[in-house]
Amino acid sequence: MSSTHSPDAEVRHVSDRPLSLGDTLGLLARGPYDPVQRHVDGTVWRTALLPAGPVTTALVADGTRSAVVRAWGPGAEEALRRVPTLLGELDDATTFTPPAPVREAHHQHPGLRIPRTDEVAQAFVGAILDQRVTSIEAFGAWGRLVRRFGTPAPGPAPDGMRVPPAAADWARIPTWEWQQAGVDPGRARTVTSAMARAASLERLGSLPATEAQERLTSLPGVGRWTASEVACRAWGDADAVPVGDFHVAYGVVHAFTGEHVPRPGPGVRTTGLSPADAQMLELLEPSRPHRFRVLRLLALSGRGERPRRGPRAAPPTHLRH
Numbered sequence: 001m002s003s004t005h006s007p008d009a010e011v012r013h014v015s016d017r018p019l020s021l022g023d024t025l026g027l028l029a030r031g032p033y034d035p036v037q038r039h040v041d042g043t044v045w046r047t048a049l050l051p052a053g054p055v056t057t058a059l060v061a062d063g064t065r066s067a068v069v070r071a072w073g074p075g076a077e078e079a080l081r082r083v084p085t086l087l088g089e090l091d092d093a094t095t096f097t098p099p100a101p102v103r104e105a106h107h108q109h110p111g112l113r114i115p116r117t118d119e120v121a122q123a124f125v126g127a128i129l130d131q132r133v134t135s136i137e138a139f140g141a142w143g144r145l146v147r148r149f150g151t152p153a154p155g156p157a158p159d160g161m162r163v164p165p166a167a168a169d170w171a172r173i174p175t176w177e178w179q180q181a182g183v184d185p186g187r188a189r190t191v192t193s194a195m196a197r198a199a200s201l202e203r204l205g206s207l208p209a210t211e212a213q214e215r216l217t218s219l220p221g222v223g224r225w226t227a228s229e230v231a232c233r234a235w236g237d238a239d240a241v242p243v244g245d246f247h248v249a250y251g252v253v254h255a256f257t258g259e260h261v262p263r264p265g266p267g268v269r270t271t272g273l274s275p276a277d278a279q280m281l282e283l284l285e286p287s288r289p290h291r292f293r294v295l296r297l298l299a300l301s302g303r304g305e306r307p308r309r310g311p312r313a314a315p316p317t318h319l320r321h
Contacts, residue, residue: 005156007058007070011080013087014066020111021061023300024088028115028233030126031139035146035162047153047163048119050075050082054163056155059087064111072155088113091236096290098297101255105301112296116236120201121167127229128191128221129183141181148181149173167198190221209237232292239289241281248295249276255303256283 021044028046029037038045044059053074062068067087071079084090091114098106117123129145130138149169150162165173171192178188194201204212212235213227225244231237242248250261253276261276273281284291 005072007072007155008076009071009080010069011083012062012066012068013083015087015089017065018111019061019065019067019087019113020109021059021067021087023109023112023296024115025059025086027296028117030142031135033143033160034139035143035150035160036122036164038158038161040158045157045161047157047161048075048079048117048122049151049163049166050078052078054151054154055079056153056157056161056163058155072157074154082118085116085118085236088115088236090116091238093238093290093293096287096293099256099287099294101303102294102297102301105297105303109297109300112293112300114232114236114238114293114296117234118202118205120205120230120234121170121195121198122164123230123234124194124201124226125164125170125191126233127226128187128194130229131187131226133182137182141183144181145173145177145183148177167195171195171198186221190219194219194222205235209235209239213237213240228292238291238293240292241284241295243273243277243281246274246276249274249280251298251303252280252283252295255298 022039025037025044025046026039029039036047042060046057046059048055048057055071055073055075055078057069057071057079060068069080069083071077093113096106126138126142129141133141146162146164147160149165151165153161153163173188173192175185175188178185201216204215207215209231213224213231216222216227216230217224223244225242228237228240228242232240232242246261253259253261261279284294287294
């Protein structure tokens with residue numbers, strides 16, 4: 001990694017076990033054109049808004065168990081202190097026994113970790129934008145809003161990268177800006193309401209994973225799927241399961257049993273767990289507390305839907321014209 005911009009801070013992180021930057025950090029990117037994270041020519045570029053200020057980091061593998069991390073901006077030193085958790089050093093897979101559908105993937109991806117960003121506001125907004133829409137719509141909304149309301153990335157970040165907005169800035173986005181980004185009023189209200197209490201959300205990371213997710217679901221517009229999306233990214237929860245996404249449930253059931261789960265018909269509404277979700281949870285139960293790890297391995301193997309999307313729906317009518 002070369003640059004005419006000298007970093008404000010630099011560290012070589014060495015692990016005692018295999019480390020794959022792509023497998024580990026790939027979970028965090030919201031599409032190939034994410035303004036917050038890009039993988040370019042072997043370098044993973046990330047931006048963040050930390051308590052110390054905005055930062056751009058560039059991570060490059062340096063062997064199979066280490067990485068060189070360079071950082072630019074007021075948050076550079078803080079970002080480097082967070083590198084071990086970002087790269088999944090807190091993720092303990094020693095008790096994981098891979099079930100049959102992911103044994104080969106587990107062998108092929110020994111450097112997979114579940115990362116922890118501690119960036120709750122960013123994970124929360126991304127999860128809400130993912131609700132009830134296609135990935136293309138969600139990625140488009142995220143990119144538009146971050147480019148519109150974020151700030152320039154410090155240092156030599158690739159063109160188009162931005163630092164995500166602060167929680168207070170998310171809360172102040174006008175209604176018409178949400179509409180132009182393709183975000184319906186319900187999701188917009190959920191984001192603005194939650195960002196008004198962002199400090200409380202950030203403190204949830206100190207709680208046990210189950211309790212933290214329960215607290216999240218007490219917020220209007222936040223269900224189990226959204227809570228699990230936040231937990232696996234912000235808090236590195238290797239057991240979070242995104243209940244409520246047919247494609248994820250279908251991928252798990254098909255990978256484990258070979259069965260094809262019928263997709264719910266249009267207009268069908270269910271209360272509680274869908275049959276596909278219930279079957280998925282039953283199949284994943286023996287892998288607790290590594291159920292999300294199983295989902296990541298299924299995604300990396302191409303056998304399961306990547307657990308990043310909410311339940312699908314057509315774009316709202318008022319956005320089609």
